[in-house]
Amino acid sequence: xxxxxxxxxxxxxxxxxxxxxxxxxxxxxxxxxxxxxxxxxxxxxxxxxxxxxxxxxxxxxxxxxxxxxxxxxxxxxxxxxxxxxxxxxxxxxxxxxxxxxxxxxxxxxxxxxxxxxxxxxxxxxxxxxxxxxxxxxxxxxxxxxxxxxxxxxxxxxxxxxxxxxxxxxxxxxxxxxxxxxxxxxxxxxxxxxxxxxxxxxxxxxxxxxxxxxxxxxxxxxxxxxxxxxxxxxxx
Numbered sequence: 001x002x003x004x005x006x007x008x009x010x011x012x013x014x015x016x017x018x019x020x021x022x023x024x025x026x027x028x029x030x031x032x033x034x035x036x037x038x039x040x041x042x043x044x045x046x047x048x049x050x051x052x053x054x055x056x057x058x059x060x061x062x063x064x065x066x067x068x069x070x071x072x073x074x075x076x077x078x079x080x081x082x083x084x085x086x087x088x089x090x091x092x093x094x095x096x097x098x099x100x101x102x103x104x105x106x107x108x109x110x111x112x113x114x115x116x117x118x119x120x121x122x123x124x125x126x127x128x129x130x131x132x133x134x135x136x137x138x139x140x141x142x143x144x145x146x147x148x149x150x151x152x153x154x155x156x157x158x159x160x161x162x163x164x165x166x167x168x169x170x171x172x173x174x175x176x177x178x179x180x181x182x183x184x185x186x187x188x189x190x191x192x193x194x195x196x197x198x199x200x201x202x203x204x205x206x207x208x209x210x211x212x213x214x215x216x217x218x219x220x221x222x223x224x225x226x227x228x229x230x231x232x233x234x235x
Contacts, residue, residue, distance in 0.1 A: 016140055017033075019101075021098070026098045027094075030097075031129055033131055037139060041201075042144055042197065048069055048070065049069075049070055050069040051068050051119045052118060053066055053226075055231040058231075059234075062231075066223040067104070067118075079112060080226055081110050082230045094153075105137065114143075117146060119210070119220055121133075125195070126155050126178045126191060128153075133147065137195065139196050142196075145195030146192065147195050150216070154177075155178075157171065157180045164183065164185045166182040176200060179193075
């Protein structure tokens with residue numbers, strides 16, 4: 001065992017906790033799991049990057065998940081998976097991972113290609129309890145993850161430059177929790193935070209390199225479209 005986890009747990013095959021919990025229990029789980037998050041420099045070469053996203057359909061109690069795997073830095077689509085599942089948790093601010101992570105984890109296990117990095121449409125360390133969706137999923141799968149969100153959840157930052165690639169630290173309680181990154185000149189920035197086994201500089205570099213013509217990185221855009229298409233087909 002390493003870090004108190006068995007090999008099965010580290011691979012994401014063994015549950016780390018129950019998902020059917022109350023909001024109070026969910027917050028307690030986040031407080032416990034935050035100590036497992038490791039913000040470290042990513043030293044391995046990245047050859048594949050995946051994006052994960054969720055769509056909530058019109059039918060009550062349904063969630064539609066998608067994961068798209070791309071080569072990196074070429075950004076060629078290698079694999080795409082979608083899945084419909086029951087929605088296990090209501091919408092509660094700060095508890096997004098309990099609503100979305102079960103579907104992402106279940107779909108991840110169906111991938112033929114295990115990506116080097118997973119980008120989640122959500123936050124990582126930039127979270128009230130330092131365990132956003134990207135961190136929660138990263139700890140569960142024991143793999144490098146990045147949170148890339150369209151809006152600010154918590155923290156403060158200085159104005160970010162208008163040019164592509166401009167970034168400024170995102171501070172939470174006076175400590176760095178990520179960065180505000182401009183991926184297109186003159187377009188609203190995104191909020192990037194390391195999830196697990198990742199550092200802020202590398203997370204920003206990966207997100208920026210995955211952005212071509214659009215504000216969001218291609219793996220997230222592809223997953224978003226796939227999940228949305230599935231939800232519309234099954235509405």
